[in-house]
Amino acid sequence: xxxxxxxxxxxxxxxxxxxxxxxxxxxxxxxxxxxxxxxxxxxxxxxxxxxxxxxxxxxxxxxxxxxxxxxxxxxxxxxxxxxxxxxxxxxxxxxxxxxxxxxxxxxxxxxxxxxxxxxxxxxxxxxxxxxxxxxxxxxxxxxxxxxxxxxxxxxxxxxxxxxxxxxxxxxxxxxxxxxxxxxxxxxxxxxxxxxxxxxxxxxxxxxxxxxxxxxxxxxxxxxxxxxxxxxxxxxxxxxxxxxxxxxxxxxxxxxxxxxxxxxxxxxxxxxxxxxxxxxxxxxxxxxxxxxxxxxxxxxxxxxxxxxx
Numbered sequence: 320x321x322x323x324x325x326x327x328x329x330x331x332x333x334x335x336x337x338x339x340x341x342x343x344x345x346x347x348x349x350x351x352x353x354x355x356x357x358x359x360x361x362x363x364x365x366x367x368x369x370x371x372x373x374x375x376x377x378x379x380x381x382x383x384x385x386x387x388x389x390x391x392x393x394x395x396x397x398x399x400x401x402x403x404x405x406x407x408x409x410x411x412x413x414x415x416x417x418x419x420x421x422x423x424x425x426x427x428x429x430x431x432x433x434x435x436x437x438x439x440x441x442x443x444x445x446x447x448x449x450x451x452x453x454x455x456x457x458x459x460x461x462x463x464x465x466x467x468x469x470x471x472x473x474x475x476x477x478x479x480x481x482x483x484x485x486x487x488x489x490x491x492x493x494x495x496x497x498x499x500x501x502x503x504x505x506x507x508x509x510x511x512x513x514x515x516x517x518x519x520x521x522x523x524x525x526x527x528x529x530x531x532x533x534x535x536x537x538x539x540x541x542x543x544x545x546x547x548x549x550x551x552x553x554x555x556x557x558x559x560x561x562x563x564x565x566x567x568x569x570x571x572x573x574x575x576x577x578x579x580x581x582x583x584x585x586x587x588x589x590x591x592x593x594x595x596x597x598x599x600x601x602x603x604x605x606x607x608x609x610x611x612x613x614x615x616x617x618x619x620x621x622x623x624x625x626x627x
Contacts, residue, residue: 331468333357337379381422449474486521488534491551499551499611511618513544518551523562523589532565539576546578549618551611553584563596574604581606583614 337348360372382392403411440447449471457467491499492507499518500507510516515538521527539545548569558566573580585593585607593599599607608614 327465327468327472329361330354330357445478449478480526483521483526484530486519486527486530488517488519488531490538491516491518493615510549510615511547511621514547514549514618514621515539515542515545516549516551516618518554520554522557523555523565524557524559525561528561528565532568535569536572539572546576547581547618547621548573548578549581549583549614551583551614552589553586553611555589556586558589558592563593563598566593567596567598570598570605579604579606581608581614581618583608583611 333353334350337350337353357372364370364372378396382396385392436447436450439450452474453467453471455467456470457464460466489501490503491510492502492505493510494500494505494507499516502509502516515535517535517538519527519531523531535548539548550569570580582605590599599605606617608617
């Protein structure tokens with residue numbers, strides 16, 4: 320456990336330092352190259368019996384404060400630290416720690432931007448609370464800062480998992496501007512009588528499958544007149560085994576009511592997975608449409624046939 324915590328804190332410190340440095344420099348951070356280099360350095364440190372290597376947020380801040388712009392600054396700092404360790408340690412011993420602390424504080428102060436927290440609050444209050452809790456816990460548990468990092472990581476993962484388990488599923492209707500939008504939000508009429516037209520704005524995987532199946536079953540129970548269900552599948556970018564099983568159950572559920580499942584705009588990667596599983600085998604209870612416009616024409620013809 321201690322090794323895991325040290326590794327996690329080290330990598331997070333590396334990521335935070337690099338992101339701030341590249342944002343201010345207007346360059347792109349190659350996280351893979353950076354973390355691979357740190358990993359190899361740590362392995363070399365273990366083989367040589369030295370201390371584990373790590374990035375330093377304060378050292379990066381001092382480099383930015385001094386105007387460093389290239390990797391030569393790191394090499395120069397390395398040479399200077401080596402010279403101090405070999406020949407200048409006695410002189411450095413008499414420098415007050417308050418002077419060294421002032422150098423670090425002066426450099427890091429420019430990286431602290433409280434206004435960004437207020438901006439984050441306007442964008443996402445949940446993420447603002449997570450960021451504020453991480454900041455407070457990191458200060459409160461110092462020097463054991465890893466507790467704040469771990470709590471922030473757990474809170475972020477919990478928030479991410481909650482969002483995946485509660486995807487956005489809406490019944491769509493035709494908006495006056497010609498787009499398909501949330502029927503309840505915009506008070507739109509149904510696309511056709513006896514039709515349930517829905518859209519899943521998420522991946523159809525183990526996290527969202529239960530929510531989709533529950534949503535459809537509840538709507539079918541509330542509206543026994545529904546005989547056609549249309550899934551506008553364009554936002555679905557990926558599907559896994561659980562999603563395939565859920566799709567098959569939805570098809571069976573609609574067929575049991577004597578209806579037809581219409582699927583519009585399904586993307587090729589999702590379609591390939593469903594075809595390999597047999598979930599898209601031709602049958603009377605399934606209709607596929609390449610585009611939403613094609614599906615709308617077919618659904619309109621259903622409405623015309625029922626009216627006549």
